[in-house]
Amino acid sequence: MVVLVSDSNDSDEFEWDEDRDDEARVSSSPALRNSDVPGPSTLVWQDAGGRANGAAPSASSVGKFVGMGFPKEMVLKGIKEIGDRDPNALVELLLTYKALGDFPPVGNCSTSSRCIPQSVEDNDDDDLTSEDWDESDAAAERDHIPISDGSGYEDFLQEMSQMDKKIKYLVSMGFPENEANMAITRCGSDAAISVLVDLIYASEYVPLRLPNPMVGFGLPGERLQLVTRRLPALAIGPPFFYFENILYDIEPEFVDSKFFCAAIRQRGYIHNLPIEGRFPILPLPPKTILEAFPQFKKWWPSCDSREYAKLAERIHRALSKSGNPPSQGDQEYVMRECRKWNLPNEMELLLGYPADHTGQVAKMERYKSLGNSFQVDTVAYHLSVLKEKFPGGINVSSLFTGIGGAEVALHRLGIRLRAVVSVEISEVSRSISKGWCDQTQTGTLIEIYEVQSLTDDRIESFIRRLGRFDLVIGGSPCNNLSGSNRHHRVGLDGAQSALFYDYVRILKSVKSTMARM
DNA sequence: GTAATTAAGATTTTACTT
DNA sequence: AAGTAAAATCTTAATTAC
Ligand SMILES: Nc1ncnc2c1ncn2[C@@H]1O[C@H](CSCC[C@H](N)C(=O)O)[C@@H](O)[C@H]1O
Numbered sequence: 001m002v003v004l005v006s007d008s009n010d011s012d013e014f015e016w017d018e019d020r021d022d023e024a025r026v027s028s029s030p031a032l033r034n035s036d037v038p039g040p041s042t043l044v045w046q047d048a049g050g051r052a053n054g055a056a057p058s059a060s061s062v063g064k065f066v067g068m069g070f071p072k073e074m075v076l077k078g079i080k081e082i083g084d085r086d087p088n089a090l091v092e093l094l095l096t097y098k099a100l101g102d103f104p105p106v107g108n109c110s111t112s113s114r115c116i117p118q119s120v121e122d123n124d125d126d127d128l129t130s131e132d133w134d135e136s137d138a139a140a141e142r143d144h145i146p147i148s149d150g151s152g153y154e155d156f157l158q159e160m161s162q163m164d165k166k167i168k169y170l171v172s173m174g175f176p177e178n179e180a181n182m183a184i185t186r187c188g189s190d191a192a193i194s195v196l197v198d199l200i201y202a203s204e205y206v207p208l209r210l211p212n213p214m215v216g217f218g219l220p221g222e223r224l225q226l227v228t229r230r231l232p233a234l235a236i237g238p239p240f241f242y243f244e245n246i247l248y249d250i251e252p253e254f255v256d257s258k259f260f261c262a263a264i265r266q267r268g269y270i271h272n273l274p275i276e277g278r279f280p281i282l283p284l285p286p287k288t289i290l291e292a293f294p295q296f297k298k299w300w301p302s303c304d305s306r307e308y309a310k311l312a313e314r315i316h317r318a319l320s321k322s323g324n325p326p327s328q329g330d331q332e333y334v335m336r337e338c339r340k341w342n343l344p345n346e347m348e349l350l351l352g353y354p355a356d357h358t359g360q361v362a363k364m365e366r367y368k369s370l371g372n373s374f375q376v377d378t379v380a381y382h383l384s385v386l387k388e389k390f391p392g393g394i395n396v397s398s399l400f401t402g403i404g405g406a407e408v409a410l411h412r413l414g415i416r417l418r419a420v421v422s423v424e425i426s427e428v429s430r431s432i433s434k435g436w437c438d439q440t441q442t443g444t445l446i447e448i449y450e451v452q453s454l455t456d457d458r459i460e461s462f463i464r465r466l467g468r469f470d471l472v473i474g475g476s477p478c479n480n481l482s483g484s485n486r487h488h489r490v491g492l493d494g495a496q497s498a499l500f501y502d503y504v505r506i507l508k509s510v511k512s513t514m515a516r517m
Numbered sequence: 518g519t520a521a522t523t524a525a526g527a528t529t530t531t532a533c534t535t
Numbered sequence: 536a537a538g539t540a541a542a543a544t545c546t547t548a549a550t551t552a553c
Contacts, residue, residue, distance in 0.1 A: 372545035484544035
């Protein structure tokens with residue numbers, strides 16, 4: 001296992017740290033990391049699903065289902081009945097139990113986003129080998145089970161005030177402090193963490209708490225909070241990677257772009273980039289609509305009589321008939337109309353793209369492609385750490401390129417794009433990103449249409465040709481996950497969203513190929 | 518002909534009460 | 536804290552406008 005450490009020396013040469021000692025070092029004194037000391041990040045994140053650390057498989061299964069919100073007794077009964085081989089069947093059974101009211105209701109915690117900070121776990125964590133991470137894919141990621149068997153860390157707690165430390169630990173696992181307090185009060189200060197966790201789960205409904213505020217590891221101008229992430233084996237570079245999606249139940253860097261611009265955009269970002277030394281694109285975009293578009297104040301909402309003559313006309317008519325200020329009904333009508341049709345030019349600007357970036361295609365196409373693109377300022381902030389590491393520019397594998405959000409972000413950061421292998425199936429989107437490249441870029445652009453056609457062989461030949469990939473970046477389709485899809489919201493295995501697996505496949509392939517060559 | 522418009526829910530999160 | 540109302544969400548197919 002490897003931990004990304006910040007390179008405090010300012011050498012231009014970036015190096016991947018693969019020293020196992022790092023992990024040992026970080027793991028050995030996690031308590032000290034809670035202090036307010038500035039410097040390299042330290043708290044170790046680990047997806048709790050990968051933390052079986054020697055527990056019997058059955059215990060792990062129990063934890064998994066308890067983590068989904070079923071009472072432990074119920075889970076045990078279920079496993080006793082049909083075993084834990086078939087998780088789906090077991091969930092079905094548990095739901096049946098629940099419906100029958102055999103057990104007290106505990107609410108739905110299936111989307112809990114808790115994580116276990118890997119402070120003291122022993123490790124050689126078998127379950128964090130690359131095999132585990134990639135084969136069990138999203139399912140493993142989804143299972144954030146704050147259940148522990150209480151073996152490893154109890155020792156390390158001894159010097160601390162037991163109660164305080166345990167409360168802190170529970171809080172670090174994501175439990176609210178009052179619940180942690182409750183558990184300690186009821187079980188006593190020398191109860192094992194696992195007991196406390198069980199109690200909290202068993203005792204009451206534990207609602208999902210999305211990170212609040214959704215700022216990920218922090219915002220421009222803020223001091224970096226003290227965190228260290230433990231990356232699963234697959235995530236250790238090279239290459240760097242960056243993945244975006246509308247993830248709610250994975251523990252990534254979860255960010256709302258409203259902290260970067262005047263548009264709300266909640267997204268999960270999974271990446272192995274360092275988080276120290278980030279900087280934003282300047283100037284910082286305005287954070288409210290009226291700051292972004294002061295003209296709206298004056299003649300909102302008939303804001304664009306050229307392109308939206310009809311809308312503007314209807315609105316104008318409605319407004320001219322009413323007094324000043326317009327009646328409540330008229331105001332609502334106007335707001336309704338304006339909400340219905342966002343303005344592509346304005347949308348482009350809010351998302352951080354150059355003016356008219358998508359201007360060459362039909363309006364509905366602009367809406368569509370802008371609708372699922374990166375918010376440039378947000379992504380750029382995360383990618384900014386690459387600048388000093390790669391003064392000569394980078395080779396990028398850009399999967400699901402869309403309108404080129406990643407490329408625009410890198411460009412606006414002043415990171416040179418030496419070569420971009422871009423994979424995008426949509427003709428319209430390709431024309432947009434290609435057009436932008438032609439106008440702004442001097443490096444090599446290689447276009448591929450189908451992500452599934454980017455085979456290991458082709459990857460190898462690209463690496464042979466380009467030398468290396470420094471960054472694998474992309475956001476796989478989330479149309480099958482999104483609530484706004486009335487038709488095919490079928491989950492990760494949906495036709496498009498399942499391409500997530502190709503992202504993983506390609507990342508793995510790039511990594512292993514580069515390691516081999 | 519192509520592009521714009523319209524209306525078709527469900528699920529989940531946030532805002533607002535009580 | 537807990538309940539309810541409101542808002543928000545990476546589409547598609549049929550129809551109308553140009
Ligand atoms: N099989 C496939 N191969 C390649 N790209 C695909 C694909 N299926 C869908 N896509 C593309 O994947 C993209 C997902 S949305 C990603 C948008 C991008 N991050 C941006 O900043 O614009 C869409 O543009 C969609 O056209």
